[in-house]
Amino acid sequence: xxxxxxxxxxxxxxxxxxxxxxxxxxxxxxxxxxxxxxxxxxxxxxxxxxxxxxxxxxxxxxxxxxxxxxxxxxxxxxxxxxxxxxxxxxxxxxxxxxxxxxxxxxxxxxxxxx
Amino acid sequence: xxxxxxxxxxxxxxxxxxxxxxxxxxxxxxxxxxxxxxxxxxxxxxxxxxxxxxxxxxxxxxxxxxxxxxxxxxxxxxxxxxxxxxxxxxxxxxxxxxxxxxxxxxxxxxxxx
Numbered sequence: 001x002x003x004x005x006x007x008x009x010x011x012x013x014x015x016x017x018x019x020x021x022x023x024x025x026x027x028x029x030x031x032x033x034x035x036x037x038x039x040x041x042x043x044x045x046x047x048x049x050x051x052x053x054x055x056x057x058x059x060x061x062x063x064x065x066x067x068x069x070x071x072x073x074x075x076x077x078x079x080x081x082x083x084x085x086x087x088x089x090x091x092x093x094x095x096x097x098x099x100x101x102x103x104x105x106x107x108x109x110x111x112x113x114x
Numbered sequence: 115x116x117x118x119x120x121x122x123x124x125x126x127x128x129x130x131x132x133x134x135x136x137x138x139x140x141x142x143x144x145x146x147x148x149x150x151x152x153x154x155x156x157x158x159x160x161x162x163x164x165x166x167x168x169x170x171x172x173x174x175x176x177x178x179x180x181x182x183x184x185x186x187x188x189x190x191x192x193x194x195x196x197x198x199x200x201x202x203x204x205x206x207x208x209x210x211x212x213x214x215x216x217x218x219x220x221x222x223x224x225x226x227x
Contacts, residue, residue: 004156042116042204042218043157088156101147101170102216104156 004105023089024071037086118219135190139207146188151202
């Protein structure tokens with residue numbers, strides 16, 4: 001059972017378009033991470049957000065953590081084919097002792113076509 | 115390349131058999147976590163090892179067990195394999211402590227027939 005709900009499950013867009021992926025939960029998380037996973041590889045960390053209301057930018061990617069620390073979004077501006085992948089959100093509960101024991105959402109598969 | 119390696123890359127077993135998967139953590143990392151990723155799902159936390167001791171476990175039965183060695187490499191053992199154990203098994207290493215980045219290996223794809 002995934003405690004983190006991601007939407008949409010699948011997103012197919014043209015190069016240059018914008019997209020937003022959502023991650024929602026009824027639980028409060030002490031931190032939330034976004035990963036991208038490509039076929040045959042493990043997830044690669046994109047960002048960690050820890051403060052409610054926090055916004056982080058990584059080039060064309062913008063990450064937002066909800067004020068109540070229950071939800072997050074990932075926005076990609078002017079998507080490129082290299083952005084294709086499975087985007088996963090993962091939440092940490094508790095404090096230091098729980099670090100690395102992540103709860104993952106089911107992921108959003110993003111396909112960007114040239 | 116994350117510096118985390120896993121072996122084997124692929125494995126086929128039959129129901130009831132036992133399997134051992136291996137993970138070499140990144141240099142300087144003393145904490146290894148194992149995850150199971152079924153097709154179309156996100157990774158599910160199995161357990162974590164910190165300095166050779168189990169440090170937390172997810173909702174997996176006792177037939178899933180593990181070890182961590184003095185060099186911080188780790189093994190995941192699964193006994194009495196079931197069809198539903200077919201999945202990608204990922205390990206991730208970190209230096210331990212809050213705020214440290216977790217680095218994932220490429221995974222071992224296990225198919226149980």
